[in-house]
Amino acid sequence: DQQVKQNSPSLSVQEGRISILNCDYTNSMFDYFLWYKKYPAEGPTFLISISSIKDKNEDGRFTVFLNKSAKHLSLHIVPSQPGDSAVYFCAATGSSNTGKLIFGQGTTLQVKP
Amino acid sequence: DADVTQTPRNRITKTGKRIMLECSQTKGHDRMYWYRQDPGLGLRLIYYSFDVKDINKGEISDGYSVSRQAQAKFSLSLESAIPNQTALYFCATSDPTRSNEQFFGPGTRLTVL
Numbered sequence: 001d002q003q004v005k006q007n008s009p010s011l012s013v014q015e016g017r018i019s020i021l022n023c024d025y026t027n028s029m030f031d032y033f034l035w036y037k038k039y040p041a042e043g044p045t046f047l048i049s050i051s052s053i054k055d056k057n058e059d060g061r062f063t064v065f066l067n068k069s070a071k072h073l074s075l076h077i078v079p080s081q082p083g084d085s086a087v088y089f090c091a092a093t094g095s096s097n098t099g100k101l102i103f104g105q106g107t108t109l110q111v112k113p
Numbered sequence: 114d115a116d117v118t119q120t121p122r123n124r125i126t127k128t129g130k131r132i133m134l135e136c137s138q139t140k141g142h143d144r145m146y147w148y149r150q151d152p153g154l155g156l157r158l159i160y161y162s163f164d165v166k167d168i169n170k171g172e173i174s175d176g177y178s179v180s181r182q183a184q185a186k187f188s189l190s191l192e193s194a195i196p197n198q199t200a201l202y203f204c205a206t207s208d209p210t211r212s213n214e215q216f217f218g219p220g221t222r223l224t225v226l
């Protein structure tokens with residue numbers, strides 16, 4: 001059973017526009033959520049996170065929104081840049097700093113110039 | 114220089130062979146992790162280690178074993194490789210105070226024929 005789901009395998013947006021990547025989870029015990037970004041031939045890199053006590057966290061062009069009642073989070077990238085083209089993984093944990101992350105399948109974002 | 118290195122980067126082997134994947138880090142982190150990535154499944158945790166004497170199974174540990182030789186080194190072994198262990202393997206590290214924000218190596222692509 002996939003506890004963290006990214007239902008869109010791919011997304012294509014124009015440079016300068018908003019990219020919205022979505023993630024759904026099923027386990028109500030999850031209390032911390034993260035987004036990782038992965039370029040080809042490299043390992044994932046941490047991008048942004050949010051605790052379940054918040055509904056929004058912002059870092060520059062990146063904002064993560066959390067809707068606990070819907071068990072849904074999203075990553076907004078504004079404005080999108082060609083260098084943002086990568087695979088984005090959503091991850092969740094309910095084990096409070098154990099590092100036991102449950103990852104989604106990933107969404108490939110392509111930002112066209 | 115990379116903070117988390119993995120060797121080999123690519124490996125092709127045959128069914129039944131014993132394989133060891135190695136991970137080294139210079140970040141000084143106590144915590145280390147092994148994941149595998151499969152298409153459509155995201156990353157799944159195989160084993161994790163909080164220090165040299167503390168090793169724990171993750172989601173999918175069957176068919177794998179690990180060794181934490183030192184704080185900086187964490188090896189993953191496939192005792193008798195099988196084709197469905199063909200995957201991309203990542204090592205990661207984290208600081209104990211921020212275990213969810215993990216630093217990944219570049220990955221090892223393993224093919225079992």
